[in-house]
Amino acid sequence: MVNNSEKIRAGIVGGAGYTGGELLRILVHHPKVDITFVHSNSNAGNPVSDVHTDLLGDTDLVFSDHLSDDIDVLFLCVGHGDAKKFLDANTVADKIKIIDLSQDFRLQKNAELAGRKFVYGLPELNRQSIAEADNIANPGCFATCIQLALLPLAAKGLLKGELHINATTGSTGAGQSLSATSHFSWRNNNLSIYKAFGHQHLNEIGESIKQLQPGFTEAVNFIPQRGDFTRGILAAVYLDSDLTGEEAIALYEKYYAGHPFTHVSRKNIDLKQVVNTNKALLHVEKHGGKLFIISIIDNLLKGASGQAVQNMNLLFGLDEREGLKLKAGGF
Known part of the structure; x- marks a missing residue:
């Protein structure tokens, strides 16, 4: 807890990447946060605005290669596998809360390190546990989008039969390091499928489903796609259901009524409604015996x-x- 007159002192490790940059864009304007340091080995000594050029005029922060314990919360914006390596190599005081944006601590079998217990940080699933925690494992982007489409059904034990999911993400989902499939000349005017039926986010999706509906053992068929756009995820989900369309919509509206960022739309939805915001939008339809859910977020x-x-x-x-009262681009 912080008093109204106090500010949260934040440190960021891995501040030069996409997630570090987005975190900086939020925190430099957050009324209750002071950024103590932004760590980057490759950019130490350089102004943050040299890398995140849109922040010119918003901050005079300089990247540091030193860490400080004079903080309240540490954000780990590092690659998968690197968060655990960082914590193995560096001593972080017990008083400092950690929010990890990698996948290192998301699964129950990996949720503890050197006495630190990480809570899975999907507020629409674990809000009370998050509020009582000291360390958070931030969910994956695909996992967030897909779980929001499924949680209301799982909470009532209504997931039946196999789940079918097709989801498309923008190029920023691949991280800032260049690869053959993130290069402009390949990605532009192109569309491809990758990791069909085997994406790493399936594991955390499965754990969250079973947290709410322990008896669910059916297949989750997930086809991820790389889209020809920069940011956002659209997931299209369908499954067998005995609910009517109105019953399903009412179920979703009730489940998300107390969650300020997740909204159910009775009209069809599109990515531009959520890009550059912290919102998730859902649209639910019934087609014969199938329930169809569209879920969209900014990745x-x-x-x-x-x-x-x-x-x-x-x-x-x-x-x-x-x-987090952020504005969608619209056009």
């Missing part, structure tokens, strides 16, 4: 850094929306 915000700040707000007893 860098609700799917990463925005959700990390949402979790920080919960950890420190702030309004969940603090610093």
Whole structure:
């Protein structure tokens, strides 16, 4: 908890990447946060605005290669596998809360390291546990988008039969390091499928489903796609259901009624409604015996850094929306 007159002192490790940049864009304007340091081995000594050029005029922060214990919360915006390596190599005082944006601590079998227990940071699933936690494992972007489409059904034990999911993500989902499939000349005017039926986020999706519906053992068929756009995820989900369309919509509206960022739309939805925001939008339809759910988020915000700040707000007893009243691009 923080008093109204106090500010949360934040440190960021891995501040030069996509998630680190998005986190900086939020926190430099967050009324309850002071950024103590932004760590980057490759950019130490350089102004943050040299890397994140849109922050010129917003901050005079300089990248550091030193860490400080004079903080309340540490954000780990590092690659998968690197968060655990960082914590193995560096001593972080027990008083400092950690929010990890990698996948290192998301699964129950990996959720503890050197006495630190990590809580899975999906507020629509674990809000109370997050508020009482010291360390958060921020969910994956695909996992966030897909779980939001399934949680209301799982909470009532209504997932039946196999689940079918097709989801498309923008190029920022691949991280900032260049690869053959993130290069402009390959990605532009192109569409491809990758890791069909075997994406790493399936494991955390499965754990969350079983948290709410322990008896669910059916297949989750997930086809991820790389889209020809920069940011956002659209997931299309369908399954067998005995609910009527109105019953399903009412179920979703009731489940998300107390969650400020997740909304159910009775009209069809599109990515531009959520890009550059921390919102998730859902649209539910019934087609014969199938229930069809569309779920959309910004992969860098609700799917990463925005959700990390949402979790920080919960950890420190702030309004969940603090610093996250962000605006969609529209056009």
